[in-house]
Amino acid sequence: MTRRLLQSKFLSHYVRDRSAVVGSVILLIVLLGAIFAPLIAPQNPYDPRTLSLQDSLKPPIWMEGGQAPFLLGTDDQGRDILSTILYGCRTSFLVGFSVILIAGTIGVTVGLLAAFYSGILDAVTMRIADTFFSFSTTLMAMLLLGIFKGGGIPLVILAIVIADWVRYARTMRGSVLGVKEDDYVQAARACGGSNLRIMIRHILPNAIPPILVVAAVDFGAVVMLEATLSFLGVGVPINKPSLGMMISLGKNYIYAGKWWLTIFPGAALISIVLGINLLADWLREEINPKLKKR
């Protein structure tokens, strides 16, 4: 099994694609940092007992006035920037994974059913999808959160899911329409397979690859969206860590030359999104060889 995997084209292409490797290494580092944040962060920035206003607005350690253990400096509450970033990345990953799992499941199911049964079901769902699509995901999530104020991280996830599932439904529908009439589906039907069995055993595995690409790209978009919403003050509540909120706070200090409040969380955010986008590029080429780099 392992040998087959090692010899497969999939893996050898991956190893040869330098940007995919770089992307996954960046992503892995940030992910590990986020998972083990409570163990490696020098401070728990959301435990008020560990904070001291005397430590506020310290620059990074290599600059004049920098102070251990605040490697990347502190913010106006005396929170260690590095620790806050690690905890903020946890929120980013939590929101990102939850949204693509939930929105993906809903979208794939709806798209599969709509394309398989076509007719009225298809027409209705696709009109709904069109209506959703003519609005932007960002605007819709912003409005939903503006209306249902103060619901915490689960509400942020829910709002993004509501605005975002259409993307998956559309892709899945297109993909299913492409394989629905293939010979193996006809064969399965001729053998007397039930609709459910045909959908799950035969159509789903063949129609799912484009969804993987959409999910990868979408993960980056969702992480950016959460940061944007929190930046605008309608996302994650103020007592929860978020990269977007850190940047929004740091914005007040850029004119005073205190750049570390903004630049470091910004860099963490870019790393996550850049990492996943590099991986997504590779995945897209792998799944659609027509796009191969020339």
Add this chain to the structure above:
Amino acid sequence: MFAYIVRRIAQSFIVLLAVSLICFAIFQFMGDPVLTLAGRYATQEQQEMVRRSLGLDKPFYTQYLAFLGNAAHGDFGLSYVTQVPVLRLIFERLPASIELAVTAMFLSLFLGIALGVVSSLKPHSPGSRVIMTGSLFGISLPTFLVGILLILIFAVLLRVLPPFGRGRVVKVVGNWRTGFLTIDGLRHLILPALTLGMYQLAVLLRLTRGGMLEALQEDYTRTAWAKGLSQRIVMFKHALRNVLIPVVTIAGLQMGELIAFSIVTESIFQWPGSGNLLLTSIYETDHPVIVAYVMITALIVLTINIFIDILYGILNPKISYD
């Protein structure tokens, strides 16, 4: 063609109705503006008075029908907070938003397509690699971060461009004050327009490049080269023309996103536009403003999409709407 356009307009109208109904329903059941407006310490009677004065005591369908009737006459009611007609509030700020969005749109279309074509000519040259790396950052940077980085570089460190506001504006007609006609206004426009256009620019660039690389391998381009046509004609008349269709589609689909991102951009640069108004209204639970903003946005997006469908027909004679 004519029948098609009429059908599209009818469909758009239904979408608008659906949007208004959904907006109205959500506001009906979520968040009570009376609590916000009457203040936390208002007595029961004071709250009731506010409720009655806003017409919020009537049943849902009466309120909705009244709203629709008024909206058809261009009346979206008064803002809860400022007691000014909502439409006037939005229209006062719309010119600033439109100027910003249009500039960003042109910037991203022009630069995106131009750089995409350039980087497809010699895909492996150092210049193309720089462009592609730049575009990767362009799609990986959220709008608000782009804005802050631009402010940090050009306004704080280099001190060459203003960090916020719209600068000097001059009155053109009616309510329309423009920043296009003064040097100061143009200087204030550069950073916000770049911020707003950056993501689109990167997306269109990558799309154009991908399409051009594919189109340049096709038989018809090979034929064009073989006929001895100049590079300019082959690139623009044969290859680019076929690439423009998906590019225009995506640019159209991104219109909604452009409006959403303009809210973020306006908030960062304290741009006195309608996006900033929406954010304030969200914070203040000013429902009539939010509903009117959403309806106007939907109207703009739907109109642009109809125009894009018509543009298809011009770009590709094979498409006919019968």
